Amino acid sequence: MxxxxxxxxxxxxxxxxxxxxxxxxxxxxxxxxxxxxxxxxxxxxxxxxxxxxxxxxxxxxxxxxxxxxxxxxxxxxxxxxxxxxxxxxxxxxxxxxxxxxxxxxxxxxxxxxxxxxxxxxxxxxxxxxxxxxxxxxxxxxxxxxxxxxxxxxxxxxxxxxxxxxxxxxxxxxxxxxxxxxxxxxxxxxxxxxxxxxxxxxxxxxxxxxxxxxxxxxxxVQTPLYWAASFIFVFMIGGLSGLVLGSLATDVHVHDTAFVVAHFHYIVFGGTGFAFMAAIHYWFPKIYGRMYDKGWANAGWLVFFIGFLALYTPLFYLGMMGMPRRYYDYMKEFHGGNILSTFGSWILATGLVIIIVNLVKSARHGAPAEMNPWHSKTLEWKVSSPPSVENFDEIPEIAENDGPYNYK
Amino acid sequence: MEQHAHTQHDHFDAEASKIGMWLFIFTELLLFGGLFIVYSVYRFMNQEAFHLAAVELNTTIGAINTVLLLVSSMTIAVSTTTLQLKKKGLTLFLLGITVIIGIVFLVNKYFEWGAKIDHGIWPGSEHLKTAFSQGEILFFGLYYVMTGLHALHIIIGLIIILFAAHRVYKGTVNENRAALLENAGLYWHLVDLIWIFLFPLFYLIH
Missing domain, CATH: 1.20.210.10 (Cytochrome c oxidase-like, subunit I domain)
Structure with missing residues (x-):
């Protein structure tokens, strides 16, 4: 490539x-x-x-x-x-x-x-x-x-x-x-x-x-913030997909910024947010160290605000008829594009905060417990980080065990 | 569950490697499936031209190659059984026969393609573009692409069989660990099966 x-x-x-x-x-x-x-x-x-x-x-x-x-x-x-x-x-x-x-x-x-x-x-x-x-x-x-x-x-x-x-x-x-x-x-x-x-x-x-x-x-912990905001953006992305799935409205918004907004709400908002949620969830298992929760939450908030500011105007611009794949736009689209650009800067700031926090914590974070979130799935029953081959003895699941058996 | 026991000392799992091979064969069928879709669409759009072009192909060579591949599928299937019966020499002999038949298939294919190329018919040739209709160009284009891709699979299959035969010879593939030979056999059957589809599509439908 x-x-x-x-x-x-x-x-x-x-x-x-x-x-x-x-x-x-x-x-x-x-x-x-x-x-x-x-x-x-x-x-x-x-x-x-x-x-x-x-x-x-x-x-x-x-x-x-x-x-x-x-x-x-x-x-x-x-x-x-x-x-x-x-x-x-x-x-x-x-x-x-x-x-x-x-x-x-x-x-x-x-x-x-x-x-x-x-x-x-x-x-x-x-x-x-x-x-x-x-x-x-x-x-x-x-x-x-x-x-x-x-x-x-x-x-x-x-x-x-x-x-x-x-x-x-x-x-x-x-x-x-x-x-x-x-x-x-x-x-x-x-x-x-x-x-x-x-x-x-x-x-x-x-x-x-x-x-x-x-x-x-x-x-209430960082992974939950990411997961909850995932549900929020995923719902907006999913419902806007139905606008594109219906024949009459698709002809209206086809090849406009609306499609760009929908795609990013799903693939960046959906997959991206879930990826962040997963990183913050399994991080203590991967490195055996906990990240700084204050900075992690701040990173999430800045990222989330930036995301909304970046992609929400594109729905509006697309409905007004701004085509995708052009670097230039007409005068009436100016306000939306400016807001979107500011959003991208905020989002990038949030991303930097998150990455710096994670990289620093992977090296110098406080040692994490084996199961900091009190989860029930198997990976939390081994040490952090897991040893080679994960399990010294192959675990057995009893009749009443289950991945989500919380009491 | 019984998979528990052998994961602890030995990661080898004959069942797993066979499931994996079947899934891989599934993907190969889908790979050719894409070509079958393309073929069907263009056949539907250019029925007359596909009929005219198909007459140009030599049905006799195609039929001989079909019989050859069917026989080779049998010889490799028998070889997996003789391996279970601990007849190593016979297994190697049958694998040798399979490889020879595969090579004969390719030689036939070489002469078949050669004859077409002598007549000025190959993808992008001037003769093809000037003397034939668009439907016929598509037919010969697909003929070269699909039989060519199939021939590539024959070559890969031969390499896998030779590799398996070598392991049988060394004894690392034996009646207790036969997965490699069985998977080579499965792959060879796939190559055979695809030809069973290609033969009627190009040679027989008129």
Missing amino acids: LAALFFGNGAPETGWTFYAPYSFKTGTNLLPAVFGAFVLGFSSILTGLNFLVTIHRMRCSGMKWTKLPLFVWTLYGTAWIQLLATPVVGITLVLIALERIFGVGVFDPALGGDPILYQHLFWIYSHPAVYIMILPAMGAISEIIPTFAQKQVFGYKAIIASTMEIAFVGYLVWGHHMFTAGMSGTAQYYFSLLTFIVAIPSAIKVFNWISTMYKGSIN
Whole structure:
């Protein structure tokens, strides 16, 4: 990938989608980029394969499927998506490379090929890819919420079912990226309907998380701040996705800043916030040291404010019609863009506070207890940081043990 | 659960390696699945041209190659059984036969491609672009891409089989640890299976 940037006739300017026919017409150094994406795809497949086999074969004694922590369940769902969707984009990238080298014609309209078919093949992978990003994030949140509510997770099986439903239905909604690219009305209805259906399991999870906190003994700590703000931004991102999933409104906001706002609320607000929550949750386990909680909370607050200021105006700008992918804008969009720019500075400040705090604490933080959050899952039953091979003796799960059995 | 016992001393788990191989084969099928989608769409759009182009292919060589691969699938399947029966020599002999058949397949493919190239038909050639319709260009483009990718899988399969045969010869693959040979066999069956789809798609449908 990096080689594509620095050598040859300039960096690829196709964007991340490698859309045909430009991707094989451009004179820039595209082949290393395509090759890099292919290798990454292959490693993603093998990672998924590894997780699937591990989860099937290496659970400890008594660890039934219904006692598996939800984070592991979401990794299981993610692994299936990696395994099933990635090969399709793999072969698509191979075709782009062959098209460039030999001029086969598969996506070249001059030789009878159909560039729209390329878009279909690309999104068959690249839509499920966003679920690869969000599912483990949802899993981390599903661990953190019950721990800091000190309460059995609400609807354990519903969360599992919704995870697997997302993995399955998420495979069938790729067409909603192409509503304006040219598609039959019937196809549009189906993709729109399926897009609405895939929103349901995400909503189920949100209800589960909130119901878990209801009447719990809430322990307000940094990971909980991140998890709660995750739910907030994820809901805004998810509901704005429905605006894009309905055919009429999608035509209005297609290719505007609204899409940018939606995407960042989900992938940065969703996955990014959950990533931060997870880092602050497992940090004492990883390093055996506790971070400075005051600075961690301050970092979260600054980051959260910056995030809202950065991305919220983009919803408004998109509704007004500001297109994406332009560096310049018209005068009436000035206020929103200025607010957004300030937001980006605030967000960067928050990020610096968080990173500095974590890096410093990893070296000099106060020693952490084995289980500072009083969590019930297995990783908290070993020393921090865990020894090689994690468990000196393979643990056994008794009939009444469970990952969320809080009393 | 029984996986408990052997994880403590020995990480080897024959069941796990077989599950892993099946999942990998699944991904390979999806890889070719993408090409089958492309093929179906273009066949639907250019039925007449695909018919005309398919006549150009040599069904006899295709049929011979089909029979060859089916036989080689049998020989490698038998070799996994003879390994269980502790007949090391016979196992190696059968693996040798499998490799030879794979090479014969590639030689046939070489002559088949060579004949097409002699006629000026290859992706991007001037003759193809000027003398043929768009549908025929797509047909031959897909023919080269799909049979070429399949041939690449044959070569990978041969390397895996040779590697497994070497391990059988050294004795590290034996009746108690047969996973490598069995997985090589599974992979070879996959290569065979894909050809079973390619043969009718390109040679038989008229």
